[in-house]
């Protein structure tokens with residue numbers, strides 16, 4: 001079984017070892033060593049990366065017997081002495097997230113008796129799944145602040161984080177936050193005098209190195225409360241990104257950064273007000289246009305008014321047509337020119353008239369449909385309105 005060097009020293013980045021097995025697989029080679037500082041994916045913490053002699057280590061995992069396997073891109077003979085080196089930046093990031101998780105889970109237990117089941121350290125953020133005593137699956141905003149405050153105060157105490165393998169006798173006396181999930185080789189991780197659980201992961205030697213814990217939020221997932229958080233460098237980067245956005249908003253709104261929420265809120269109020277004003281002005285404009293079209297209409301022998309017009313806005317077709325035919329004895333032949341699509345058409349008439357507008361549209365060669373008093377369609381022929389007008393003048397009794 002591989003001797004796991006990270007158990008005793010999470011800060012060990014280089015080591016010497018001897019190859020004990022090498023297996024060729026469909027995507028490279030898997031080797032085992034007599035000892036390794038490489039952490040295998042387990043307990044929610046992703047594997048380390050780095051190199052073994054000249055080979056790049058792309059994956060590290062553990063088999064059922066406790067052997068650690070390193071996936072590399074070229075074979076190494078059994079018995080070869082190798083030099084291993086782990087990617088420290090990646091490892092330390094995982095140590096900060098994992099150490100922070102212990103502090104957070106301990107604080108959740110102390111404040112709310114929330115029981116943490118599992119950790120997942122993702123590429124972007126980390127999560128823990130928690131069972132609350134009353135079964136709820138969210139924390140209130142104030143509770144998140146309270147939890148964040150306690151967890152960060154424990155970080156700021158900068159107390160040692162210690163990992164060791166106790167004897168069964170000692171184990172029986174330890175005040176663990178939860179029962180270990182295994183029975184053999186139980187490794188205990190403790191932080192100050194406020195946190196103690198069984199864990200095989202890598203953590204900083206001092207809570208101070210976690211730097212900062214930021215809770216991002218809680219959400220229900222499969223009946224449990226999922227809490228997402230960032231620690232250390234990740235929390236700092238997140239703060240920097242948010243500050244950049246807040247700064248931009250503050251400058252754009254010309255309000256101090258502390259007041260951007262009110263700034264955005266009053267901007268939205270203004271926008272709603274302006275939208276109302278625009279709606280009102282549009283209605284007024286449509287009324288004026290309809291009136292002006294009616295003034296210029298041809299009056300036929302029976303008093304029917306014939307309006308023929310090409311409008312600039314397609315959106316106005318319906319509104320203007322409806323206003324025109326709300327008057328007595330009006331026929332409206334309206335169109336609006338669309339780029340490459342020809343004319344959008346709307347032929348409509350007042351209720352008391354009997355011309356069939358759909359038939360008129362089709363008789364003039366346009367595509368369209370609708371009711372006898374209100375037809376919509378289109379035509380490629382830009383002379384269609386004139387054609388429809390002549391047709392009406394010639395065919396009306």
Ligand SMILES: [Zn+2]
Nearest residue numbers: 098189199201
């Ligand atoms: Zn741990």
